[in-house]
Amino acid sequence: MDQAEPERRSPSTRLLRPFLRLFAAPRVNMREDYEKVRRLQRLAALPAVPRFRALDRTLVSRTSGESIPVRVFEPRERRRDDVLVFFHGGGWVTGDIESYSPACTTMADLTGCVVASVDYRLAPEHPFPAGLEDCLDVAATLLDEPRRVGAEHPDRIVLVGDSAGANLAAVVSLLRRERGLPGPSRQILLYPVAHWDHDPRTSPFPSVRNHGDDYRLTNTEVQDYFDLYVPDPELRRSPLVAPLLAEDLTGQPRTLLITAELDLLRDEGEAYGGALERSGNDVRVHRVPGALHGFIALPRFSRSLREAYEVINAFLDEGSSGSATAPRATRDPGAS
Known part of the structure; x- marks a missing residue:
């Protein structure tokens, strides 16, 4: 979507908007309540962990x-030889392998892949770059020794992340290239954090202004996360x-x-996809219509x-055939 144009919403989305507001996250002061949120997330996940x-x-x-x-x-x-190395979301502050176990079980079943979920260190106890270093270490180990998680070759290792986890996956790939090390052949970035400014007064992205108050993730919550992760x-x-x-x-x-249509991170994620494409990478960008931030944790139906x-x-x-830098991009109509 051209950032200079006003956002176009489908009639169905306009009709659903009041209903979707019911699913907005409870308003909490994340800087004070992050430990409480962590406990609640773990309790909610317990009944669904196989x-x-x-x-x-x-x-x-x-x-x-x-x-x-x-x-x-x-x-x-x-059904596949790939192993999905998963970095969870939660603003670098909440989330862990316990609270994300239901989502990872779903991911394993619906893809037919082994999923390896990484419990990286969280802020504010461990601010930037601690969590990133953990993700780098796990990626390095599994790319060097893929059989530790059941992969026969490094090309079978796929980095996956959602939200802050997608940010970590993207940065791991950037650092592997920067350091002259072989990176993963593929990465799947789900509604990633790609930019630092989520103030509706100064952000260059319309989705920050249009979707930062009503739904699953708010401008204030993102700012709290950044304050804790990168003081x-x-x-x-x-x-x-x-x-x-x-x-x-x-x-x-x-x-x-x-990306998710009703997510304040939508435009920066799509901008990152466009920047990757312009740099000659093989990219596909897909926007899920009517979706809220965090939808990867929803029920299977x-x-x-x-x-x-x-x-x-x-x-x-x-598959993983072909160069990671081949300029073959596919862009879905909803993400144009």
Whole structure:
């Protein structure tokens, strides 16, 4: 969508808008209540965790020497050799392998892939770059030793993340290229955080102004997350926090970037997809109509979830053949 144009909403979206507001997140002061939110997320996830299909592993960080928990989920039926290395969302502050276990179980079943969920360190106890370092360490280990999670070759390792986790996946790919190291062949970025400014008065993105008050994620909540993750405002302009600001985006993995129509992060995510495309990367951008931020955690009967996995499975079906820098981009009409 051209950022200079007014946003165009479908008639169905306009009619659904009052109903969708019912699903807005409760207004909390994340800077004070993040521990309470973490506890509630874990409690909500407990009834849906199929423990018999998950195996807990531990990797030792090459940077900090700390242990990094990784939970490996087996699908009911394995249909692909790929292993999806998943970095969860939660604004770098909330979320963990417990609260995301239901979503990872769904991901494993609907893709037929093994999913390895990474329990990276969270802010404010461990601010930037601690969580990023953990994700880098796990990616390095699994790209060097893919059989540790059941992959036969590094090309079978696919980085996946949602929201802040998608930000981490994108930055891991950028840093692997910058350091001259082989990166993943593919990455799937779900409604990523790609920019640092989410103030409706100054943001360059219409979705920040149009969807920052009513729905699942708010401008205030994003600002709270940044305050906790990157306390120094100047550091927030680093490409390691805001990958859209990276000067060199060449040599990135084949990328599927999925956004949600009613998400304040929508436009910056699509802008990142466009920037990757202009740098000669193989990119597909897909916008899920009527979707809210965080839809990857919805029940399996959700229309938004089903549509996203149709696109994800089509992307995975293309395999890992071809160069990660081949300029073959596909852009869905809804994301134009």
